[in-house]
Amino acid sequence: MSIWLFLLFSILKVAVVTAIFLGGVAYTVLLERKVVGRIQNRWGPSRVGPFGLWQPMVDGLKLFLKEDFIPAGVYRPLYLTAPLIALGCSLLSIAVVPFGSQDITVHGVKVFELADLNIGLLVLLGVTSMSIYGIALAGWSSNNKYSLLGSLRSSAQMISYELALGLSLVGVVLRTGSFSLADIVKAQSAHGALSWNILGGGQIIAFLIYITAAYAETNRAPFDLPEAETELVAGYHTEYSSMKFAMFFMAEYGNMITVSCVATLLFFGGWNSPFGHLFPEPQNIVIQALLALFWFIIKVFFFLFLYIWVRGTLPRFRYDQLMGFGWRYLLPIAMLNIVGTSLVLSALMANS
Structure with a gap:
């Protein structure tokens, strides 16, 4: 395969995945407005297009056409750079996420993954942890006490919950023996749902820690203290x-999608069917690809719906409760989960 053909395929994949990702961000916002509306006994957006489906396009156009107002006292270089860092990290993180079977290739190029890395999980954690710089710089450079308090809260919150989130994934890595997201999914493919890490892998505690810490990492309810409207206007x-406000908005919802993708890959078998080999695998490669995409999208949609459901159900934590919960409960339980997983795997190896 020539280098030019490889570059062409790579550019095409990047363009398609970016367009789908940004479209997913737009319609996740619509999904949230509709679901929260139903929870609160409202309709939500329903007038622009059939069932309100064109509402995200109208909202995006409105933000694009609004006056770009920059306050007089801000530090302009960092003020302008901060939303780019936040959105850039959100977009970059999706590059290492495989979302379909790795056996489907075109001229040797894998169709359903932008970057095939054997340390994909480490890269993902590193890139997502960098997004805090966008929030911290936005709060400091805005020359506003509410923004500064929001960014300080977010920095402390992300550092606290990053530890528990990272440790919750160690059990999955120990069981799989690899940092590659594709290898982690392959290890869960033998017996359907019984092979998934949350069930057959015994990582249900790790999953609960991960999903709780991920809510705090993405500043979502009930951990949305950095942008608490009743206390900090809008936070950072x-x-x-x-569009600079829209970039922060897009980064938040993009991180929600990434978190949902990672939860699907690490704990729910990725693109594998929950029925395993009970049904024969289709011979047509196109049907195989579409079926894998179907299962992956359904699982990601479930996690996004859970995000929204939690927001419409649970009240916001106090800040001392937020920090105490992370350090006193999540972190020790994550460490105990590592010890327990190590002991079980050692016992299984000794018996075999």
């Missing part, structure tokens, strides 16, 4: 308007 993005 108080002084942002137009």
Whole structure:
């Protein structure tokens, strides 16, 4: 395969995945508005297009056309760079996420993954942890006390819950023996749902720690203290308007999608069917690809729906409760889960 053909396929994959990812961000916002509306006995958006389906396009156009107002006292270089860092990290993290079977290739190029890395999980954790710089710089450079308090809260919150989130994944890595996301999915493919890490892998405690820490990492309810409207106006993005505000908004929902993808890959078998080999695998490669995509999208949609359901159900934590919960409960339980998983795997190896 020539280098030019490889570059062409790579650019095409990047363009398609970016377009789908940004479309998913837009319609996740619509899904949240509709579901929260139903929870609160409202309709949600319903007038722009059939069932309100064109509402995200109208909202995006409105933000694009609004006046880009920059307050007088801000530190412009960092003020302008902060939303780019936040959105850039959100977009970059999806590059290492495989979302379909790795056996489907075109001229040797894997169709359903942008970057095939054997340390994909480490790269993903590193990139997502960098997004805190966008929030911290936005709060400091805005020259606003509410923005600064929101960014300080977010920094402390992300550092605290990053530890528990990372440790919750150690059990999955121990069981699989690899940092490759594709290898982790392959290890869960033998017996359907019984092979998934949350069930057959015995990582249900790790999953609960991961999903709780992920809510805090993405500043979502009930851990949305950095942008608590009743206390901090809008938190770190108080002084942002137009597309710069939209970039923070897109970064938040993009991180939600990434978290849902990672939960699907690590704990719910990725693109594998929950029925395993009970049904014969289709011989047509196109049907195989579409079926794998179907299962992956359904699982990601479930996690996004859970995000929204939690927001519409649970009240916000106090800040001392938030920090105490992370350090006193999540972190020790994550460590105990590592010890327990190590003992079980050692016993199984000794018996074999």
